[in-house]
Amino acid sequence: MSTNFAVIGSTGKTGRRVADLLEAEGFAVRRLSRGTSPAFDWEHPERWADALRGIDRVYAAYVPDLAAPGSETAIARLADVAADAGVERIVLLSGRGEDGARRCEDILLASSVPATIVRASWFAQNFTEGMLSDATVTGVLALPAAAVREPFIDVDDVAAVAVAALTEPGAVHANRVHEVTGPESLTFAEVAAIMSETTGREVAYLPMGFDEFHAAVAAEAGEAVATLLTELCRETFDGRNVLPTDGVDAALGRPPRDVRSVLRAAAAAATATAADRSSS
Numbered sequence: 426m427s428t429n430f431a432v433i434g435s436t437g438k439t440g441r442r443v444a445d446l447l448e449a450e451g452f453a454v455r456r457l458s459r460g461t462s463p464a465f466d467w468e469h470p471e472r473w474a475d476a477l478r479g480i481d482r483v484y485a486a487y488v489p490d491l492a493a494p495g496s497e498t499a500i501a502r503l504a505d506v507a508a509d510a511g512v513e514r515i516v517l518l519s520g521r522g523e524d525g526a527r528r529c530e531d532i533l534l535a536s537s538v539p540a541t542i543v544r545a546s547w548f549a550q551n552f553t554e555g556m557l558s559d560a561t562v563t564g565v566l567a568l569p570a571a572a573v574r575e576p577f578i579d580v581d582d583v584a585a586v587a588v589a590a591l592t593e594p595g596a597v598h599a600n601r602v603h604e605v606t607g608p609e610s611l612t613f614a615e616v617a618a619i620m621s622e623t624t625g626r627e628v629a630y631l632p633m634g635f636d637e638f639h640a641a642v643a644a645e646a647g648e649a650v651a652t653l654l655t656e657l658c659r660e661t662f663d664g665r666n667v668l669p670t671d672g673v674d675a676a677l678g679r680p681p682r683d684v685r686s687v688l689r690a691a692a693a694a695a696t697a698t699a700a701d702r703s704s705s
């Protein structure tokens with residue numbers, strides 16, 4: 426019998442890569458997000474059983490964040506629904522240094538479904554695909570991070586660790602936490618300098634106060650998002666996450682990719698796409 430995988434958050438930064446890697450290895454993957462059929466919406470737990478019917482192994486990226494209100498209830502319910510559906514393994518993406526995320530991890534690890542946590546540092550792809558990707562357009566990378574260092578991780582490495590946990594023998598990964606980071610810790614000013622170098626467009630880091638950051642995000646995305654992001658920054662930019670780990674090497678037997686390589690590859694891909702567009 427073949428193994429059936431489901432990826433929750435399959436259009437997102439990690440889920441898309443996890444699903445692609447699994448399919449490249451020949452596995453059957455049910456991609457799940459709000460727009461798929463069946464759909465998976467964290468806001469509608471009454472429909473999760475349909476989404477997980479016939480599934481053996483699950484990758485889950487929780488939205489908006491495991492530190493957000495309601496996450497513990499959702500993760501406990503996911504474990505229950507997965508157990509009822511006969512799911513034999515769950516791999517959950519988590520955030521490094523977040524107390525709320527840690528509580529969700531504990532809930533899942535204490536559940537009846539064998540689970541693995543991939544606890545990741547800040548994604549390098551936040552600068553290329555995520556919320557900070559417009560910095561190369563505006564020329565400003567604005568965050569309440571002072572001069573704190575962060576061991577930014579390549580999302581391809583996060584996905585590769587998740588896929589190892591999903592596909593390798595269960596005993597290797599069951600009830601384990603893979604704490605994964607990039608190879609070196611950089612300040613946001615150093616990242617801005619690398620963005621400038623790799624894109625050819627000047628980007629400067631603007632350190633903000635937490636209140637100023639909250640007001641700026643609230644104006645763009647509303648109060649709830651602003652409160653969540655500000656609290657996440659306040660919690661994780663206090664120096665607790667500065668040191669890199671050997672989590673990628675331990676899980677994959679190779680070192681993680683650095684931020685410069687990620688940003689250089691993204692800049693090259695953007696240049697190639699622009700060239701394609703102008704020639705067609």
Ligand SMILES: NC(=O)c1ccc[n+]([C@@H]2O[C@H](COP(=O)([O-])OP(=O)(O)OC[C@H]3O[C@@H](n4cnc5c(N)ncnc54)[C@H](OP(=O)(O)O)[C@@H]3O)[C@@H](O)[C@H]2O)c1
Nearest residue numbers: 434435436437438439458459466467486487490520547548
């Ligand atoms: N960014 C970082 O630096 C970082 C670091 C560590 C951990 N994390 C964690 O990563 C997780 C996010 O994962 P990601 O970055 O791979 O995703 P992402 O790029 O933020 O994309 C979100 C995914 O979730 C789906 N989604 C949105 N709202 C949903 C809902 N209500 N119900 C079900 N699906 C929904 C989206 O698809 P649709 O919109 O099509 O539904 C999409 O597939 C968060 O838990 C975050 O804490 C992030």
